[in-house]
Amino acid sequence: MFKWKIERCDEAKVAEFQSRTDLNRLTLEVLSARGYNDLDSIVDFFTDTELEGPSALIDMDKAVEHIEQAIDSYDLICIYGDYDCDGITSTTILFNYLESMGANVMYYIPEREAGYGMNIEAVEELAEKGVKLIITVDNGISAIEEAKKCKELGIKLVVTDHHQPGEELPDALAVVDPHRTDCPSKFKDLCGAGVALKLCAALDGGSYDAVFEQYADICAIGTVADIVPLNGENRTIVKRGLQYLPNTEIPGLDMMLDKLKIDRKAIGSEHIGFRIGPVINASGRFGSPLTAVKALTSEDPEDAESYVETMITLNTMRRSAEADIMKEIEAYIDExxxxxxxxxxxxxxxxxxxxxxxxxxxxxxxxxxxxxxxxxxxxxxxxxxxxxxxxxxxxxxxxxxxxxxxxxxxxxxxxxxxxxxxxxxxxxxxxxxxxxxxxxxxxxKVITADKLLMPDDLSIDMVKGLKVLEPTGEGNLKPVFAILGAKVTDIAGLSDNKHTKITFTYGTAKAQALMFGHDPTMLCFAKGDVIDMLVNLEINVFNGRESLAIKVMDHRLSGVKQERYFAAKDTYEKLMRGEELPANFVKKIIPERSELVSVYKYISAVRTTDIDKLFMKLSGDSMNYCKLHICVDIFKDKGLIDYVPSSSAIVFKPVTKRVDLDESETLVRLRSMLGKVE
The missing domain is CATH 3.10.310.30 (Diaminopimelate Epimerase; Chain A, domain 1)
Known part of the structure; x- marks a missing residue:
């Protein structure tokens, strides 16, 4: 069970801003809950931040000077990237730009096995290939020894990065990083692709017009995938990128949208975060990052298609590897x-x-x-x-x-x-x-809800108003709402019970909600129960018709006292770790026979349950999580149930002979502890 936190808005401010803006009440309530409680901050949020001139980044002018010299001399330039999505998109942006400028340019990205950032062996290899200038993207700020090696080998070095610098900077011709303490730029949260975009703008005379048109879509992907805050300049970059993405001129990216079956009319930051980004990342995680760079830099549609297909295959392999590791972990936990x-x-x-x-x-x-x-x-x-x-x-x-x-x-x-x-x-x-x-x-883990929904919030017009908050992501999360006290009127399984659709009433409202990954036969509630939910709200469009979509993030039976749950769970874990507990604690967690009977009767009736469901159904003034788990441990000791630790599943086991619970190892140990502390 997760801990919930439900924020509150300033109702007086919301009422005031409703009369002074075009925003609807629900949107203003979300903004207020997130701290936007004056008109200026709201206006700032919705006003696209104009990007500072690229020269605001320290050493940018030096970087431009040395790169232009290398272009003019036709020196071999190497873009040294990183194997994650930000590094791949950074490399793509700068390579495509320099190639369009007629530069003699190549790129190098170390395989994941070589580790993050520059390494001496790579520098030596590039020297052998005749590289005269290395430009790092999304790395390099900590490359102290590698910078020395570059100098020793006669290779010029320009560093562009966005990670925190150490006490010492690399000895390079230019070190462009917004996190340098002496960097005057106001916006510090750029990702590597954002810094690369600014470098291209600086090389293009300081204007963002052309580089936005050519690279905003790629830069948006790097920005969302690197989970940097989507505020200020990053919000502007992603908004512009999402405008260009549906009609991208990059063959590999265009192919990716088709093969991932992404609706170009409805592309949002979530498509980048959960669909596009993982496919690009899979190359660096499970194959070679060069595959992704080739997909995004190739001008031949057939080549691009081949690379994209490889990336999608690698992403499937990545998912399979994750699932296999999860199975191993669960098996280990059970043992x-x-x-x-x-x-x-x-x-x-x-x-x-x-x-x-x-x-x-x-x-x-x-x-x-x-x-x-x-x-x-x-x-x-x-x-x-x-x-x-x-x-x-x-x-x-x-x-x-x-x-x-x-x-x-x-x-x-x-x-x-x-x-x-x-x-x-x-x-x-x-x-x-x-x-x-x-x-x-x-x-x-705490899940924060922006607002406790009222029944009249569940309307298409109200939810449509939330669209102005996009793009959502780190620093501007998709709104989460709480529904407390919904009465379930119907439960239906979907896709062979892989998912569940529930129908519920909530005050005067009647609605349906989807619970992905939940088997309807394994829920903690039944038809007629009253539940609490944390949800996302969306608008679905099918055949031109709009409908409200409610997606459940978490749920529980109504009235659960979460503070009692987590406090008692902590006590149980302390007990199991062998930590000393006060005598009054030990007394409170030893179950009475009547309590054991009550818990056993419930388990025998439902046949299959788990610890959290048991807590929701049976907790009360004298029955807390710790005591419930001890009841389960006692039953397991005596062979009355099977217990699966990895899922906390409890399965009833019929017995044919009388069992003496007093002989349970758990009870004997607890009574021994009580004797020692009294």
Missing amino acids: HPEVLWHRVLVLAGKGWHHGVIGIVASKVLDKYSKPTIIISIEENGMARGSARSVKGFNIHTCLTYCEELLIKYGGHECAGGFSLFEEKLDAFRDKIYEFAAGLEKPAI
């Missing part, structure tokens, strides 16, 4: 349920493809609502890890705490990567647990 008792999940496996462990970490976090670290153990005794987290558990701080065990690491609050020797894994895991134990409270 080692103690993994789930810790505040952070640390899971390692041999041969897990390092190109997808970051995505797997995100999926595990989403499933178990805890910070997650996934580690791939390689045949050479090395291990590479990827971490994903939530607010309250800083990944970079955590990795720094463990730095004496790591070969290298990097990251920020919510994500990071690292490498270490396999022999250090156990010590690393213990150190992670030690760090987590020192936190005041466990960090858990």
